[in-house]
Amino acid sequence: MDPVSLVVAAVVAGATAGLKEQAQSAVRDAYLGLKNLIVQRHGVxxxxxxxxxxxxxxxxxLREDLADAGVGEDAEVLGxxxxxxxxVREHDAAAARAVGVDLNDVDAELIRIVNVKVxxxxxxxxxxxxxxxxGIVIEGIQVDGGDSPAHP
Incomplete structure (x- = not known):
């Protein structure tokens, strides 16, 4: 994952997990620290x-604004x-989800993923x-919350 995409993913994860009332203080604190660095150092x-x-x-x-601001070269923001x-991985149960298709470090002509049910x-x-x-084609993804406490 490129550095700017990492920061965007962290903002999304932090915003999703860290701003919930029941969020662990470790998640909330880490997210607020990242957010403050982004705003104060880069004005984004x-x-x-x-x-x-x-x-x-x-x-x-956000990815475009962060790239324009040079966040990808800021070691403290990346840290x-x-x-x-x-x-988030350690303290937010929603982050430890099952994954129907998980691809890492793939280099291909075309990826087509269809009819995944989880x-x-x-x-x-x-x-x-x-x-x-x-390119990548993804079609027919179905996520059924089932008996999960996150999906009553």
Whole structure:
């Protein structure tokens, strides 16, 4: 994952987990530290992603603003982003989900993923460090919350 995408992912994870009332203080503290660094050092606001962390448009806009601000070269911000991801994995049960398709470090002409069904507190498709020349097609993903406490 490129450095700016890591920071965006950490903001999304922190906004999703760290701002919940029941969030562990470790998650909340790590996220607020990252957010403060981004705002104070680079003048980039993350409020739009906080309000709508699932919005790809908001994430892409933040990615562009962070790249323009040079956040990818700020070692302290990258370290804080890693801390957020680590805290979310350790303290937020929703982050420890099952994944239907999990691809890491893939280089391919074309990737096509269809008809994935997962149940419980799960993610249909998770891609990390994936490079394609012909694109990625993802269709027919179904996530059934089932008996998961996160999905009553």
């Amino acid at each position: 606001e993350v409020g739009a992603v906080e309000r709508r962390p699932d919005s790809e448009a908001k994430q892409e806009s 804080a982003a890693h801390e957020v991801v680590k805290a 149940r419980g507190d799960a993610t249909g498709v998770d891609l990390d460090r994936v490079r394609t020349r012909g």
